[in-house]
Amino acid sequence: MTAAMVDGGQTGAGRWWDYLLQTWRELDVPDGWRAEIDEGQIRLVPPPHAHHNAIVAKIQRALYRVLPEEWEIYQTLGIQVVPLDKVYVPDLVVMPSALVDESDPAKTDPVDAAEALLVAEVTSKGNAQDDRTKKLWAYAHAPVPLYLLVDRFDEHGPTATLFAEPENGAYTHIERIAFGKPLVLPEPFGLSIDTAAFPH
Known part of the structure; x- marks a missing residue:
């Protein structure tokens, strides 16, 4: 992950956030990369490994x-965690x-994360800790009702963890x-996904 320091010469948290969000909207990000805002910085996330993409594709196929x-699955949608300016x-x-x-x-404005029904992250070597901690905390604060973390690099072996029922930021x-x-994804999905097919 690459952090880009953005200095707008502005003061005040509100104006700084507006500046970051405007910069995020206007970024010309290379194909396959993603730009995210976290801790007052715009961070560029490099393209993931093919196994990472294969897991996401298998989850998507099962969900369909x-x-x-009236619901859809998005793989490159920016979502804003409004309470945390992320x-x-x-x-x-x-x-x-x-x-x-x-x-x-x-406009390319991000969508409010609180509107999501499910968010899934698949860890990569470079950002696994962020998915396990920062994003877990942020999605609970949004609140996103279901956060699926597929952790190919868990110290105990590859795992999938479903976080549900957010309350007071946890x-x-x-x-x-x-x-x-x-x-097993609970209702409103009512779905069982075979993780044996996940490459790792």
């Missing part, structure tokens, strides 16, 4: 079996498609499984 028509581009977001379809086509229900066991 149960998604109602913008992330998760590996996968499920949200009502109307929120994206009806957004202003002239998830109150956590289900962790090793690759090879079924990953």
Whole structure:
């Protein structure tokens, strides 16, 4: 992950956030890279490994079996954690498609993370700790009702952890499984995903 220091010469938290968000909107990010705002900086996230993309694709394929028509899956959608002034581009977001379809086509504003039904992150070597800590904390504060963390680099072996029921900035229900066991997403998904097919 590369952090880009952006100095707008402005003072005041509100104006600084507006400046960061405007800079984020206007960035010309290389193909495959993602720009995120965290800790008052714009960070560039490099393209992931092919195994990372394969896991995201398998999750997406499984979700499409149960998604109602009015929901959609996005892989490059910027979402804003409003209470914390953060913008992330998760590996996968499920949200009502109307929120994206009806957004202003002239702007690239991030969508409010609180509108997401599910956010999934698959760890890469360079950002695994961020997915386990910073993003976990941020998504709970949004609040995102379900956060799926697929951790290929867990010290105990590859795992998938589903964080649910956010309350006061923390998830109150956590289900962790090793690759090879079924990953169960509760309603409104009601879906079991075979993690044995996940490459690692």
